[in-house]
Amino acid sequence: MNQYAWLIRREFWENRAIWIVPAVIGAALTLGALFGKLEIGGLFTQTQAHAVGGVMLFAFGVTFFVVMNLYATWYLVDCLYSDRKDRSILFWKSLPISDTATVLSKLVTGVIVIPLVYFVAADVSTLLIAFIISVRARSAFGGALWQPDVWLQLQVLWLYLIVTTAIWYLPFIGYLLAISAWAKRAVMLWTILPPLALYLVERWFFGTHVVGTLLWDRTYDYAARAFSEPSGRGAWVTTVIHADSFTTPGSVWTLLDPVDFVTSPATWIGVVVGIAFIIIAIQLRLRRTET
């Protein structure tokens, strides 16, 4: 096993929440499928069941994805701070592991390993739930979650989200690592304070909103860059169930916009800024051995 494998294994020992939290979410959803009420508003037609099932699969994925992002953010804030706080950094630094390797192992854990763990947990639990529902439900709803096409689309969507968010939000990710390597205390507060201070100072003294706009755009432009509005025939599907109706995209394929994402300069400017922050984090890690 090479050094990075050991370093990532180490992260699992320290942060057991990496797998406990998704396991708990999966278990809760599975219990819901086992004991919950299944027939929603009476009988379904095959088409209606298919639409509802698709939305449910998507909702399960979103649940995992939202919690994953909150956890990964917290992880990145804490990862280069906790061992300085308890002074165990003096043990880690007594081993032949470079500070670059340490910081990169935390980065990889935060942006790849944690999302993949949630991805696998989401897959395993939705498979279980689909199986349970097909056994329990007697109506057309029984097959609602057995949808290989939707399943496949969700796999692609997950992986696409993991890769594109890691790239697009690299400036934020790098910034969190730098603060985590730098803060002497109150690391959460320090992640918020500098951008807030910059924003307010700029607003009071210059009356401009450059910083605010930059942060706002980076936060909200992701959807516009990585996804597109589906158009054309079959792009949107409207399903009517009794008095209600809802519209869903016909498929994930028309939603993804990898070409715009990859060719957008904003994407790569972000990557450069992110790498700069990561280099700063490594330099801080070299110098700060105590909080």
Add this chain to the structure above:
Amino acid sequence: MSPLIEARDLTKKYGKHTALDHATFNVQPGRIVGLIGPNGAGKTSALRAILGLSSYQGHLRVLEREPFADRAALMLDACFIADVAVLPSWLRVDDAIDFVAGIHPRFRRERAAHLLAKTQIGGKRRMRELSKGMKTQVHLALTMAIDAKLLVLDEPTLGLDILARRAFYDALVNDYMDDTRTILITTHQVEEVENLLTDVIFIEKGRIVLDCSLEDIATRYAAVAVAEEQLAAARAHRPFHERRTLGKTVLYFERPDFDGLAAFGEVLTPSVSDLFVAKLSGIST
């Protein structure tokens, strides 16, 4: 043989405070060196520089490497226990062994297992469940299982009771030390280490005030207990420190004139702790 640690004009400043002030010293291979000084004298700053934990000014080579630029490579040949309480609380004993075995090419797992087998510490236990003495045993077992050329210990027994302290130093001398190794220990408790050292370096206010092997202390320093009536005559030999005891005054001399001093009483070699007090307090009565 080139020195294992070579420091020339080693300086470290924290803002306006100078922790190390042009410190110059060498550590030769195969020695057990005590870096001794009062609290805040710059011991820890020196160690941090030597271990690559902090930047510095001046010339410093450890095992022919520049520590700050090359810490990870240095740690293949050097290891350290900076504080006994730094093993992470969440780490299990077995996992700690697995991890170091996986990371460190010079770690000998069977040796760590052998050292730990002598204790009553179960492999499944986490560090937070262990007492301070047990944690020290685990840390020492991990460190002693590494075939390193240099072992650095910073106040290694701070906060340990007398039994754990004694066990620590016994293990160090009996199970670890051989002529391929070098140990550098910092402490402010001189009495505890003076019997195991081969060399001492005294540091005060960031400056090296003495750098000497124990064999050389006998030729470089002398202490004579002088009766009151001979005090003036003895003082002509320019003692650097005086200490009044019952009825007599002990005078300490550097580069002494042994024949001349013999007239005033028995010429003794001062102990490391006496020399430490003498050197650091200068002329006083």
